Amino acid sequence: MPQLILSPWFFILVVSWVIFLTIIPSKVMNFYFNNEPETASTHKPKTHAWDWTWH
Known part of the structure; x- marks a missing residue:
């Protein structure tokens, strides 16, 4: 073999x-x-509450 x-x-x-x-x-x-890593931004995006219009 x-x-x-x-x-x-x-x-x-x-x-x-x-x-x-x-x-x-x-x-x-x-x-x-080409895409070098960058530090994250300290600015936090403003979030909105979600309206539950069908309730």
Whole structure:
């Protein structure tokens, strides 16, 4: 059964995880995001009570 031969598949697994954990995160983190987070406003919006006109 060729599925039990560990030799080529273990190497492919290790190399793919090395790529996923080292190269790809550094490439993704280099992107500049246009929407930078801003501090929340201290101004609270004025809310109105809801009229229950059918009661």
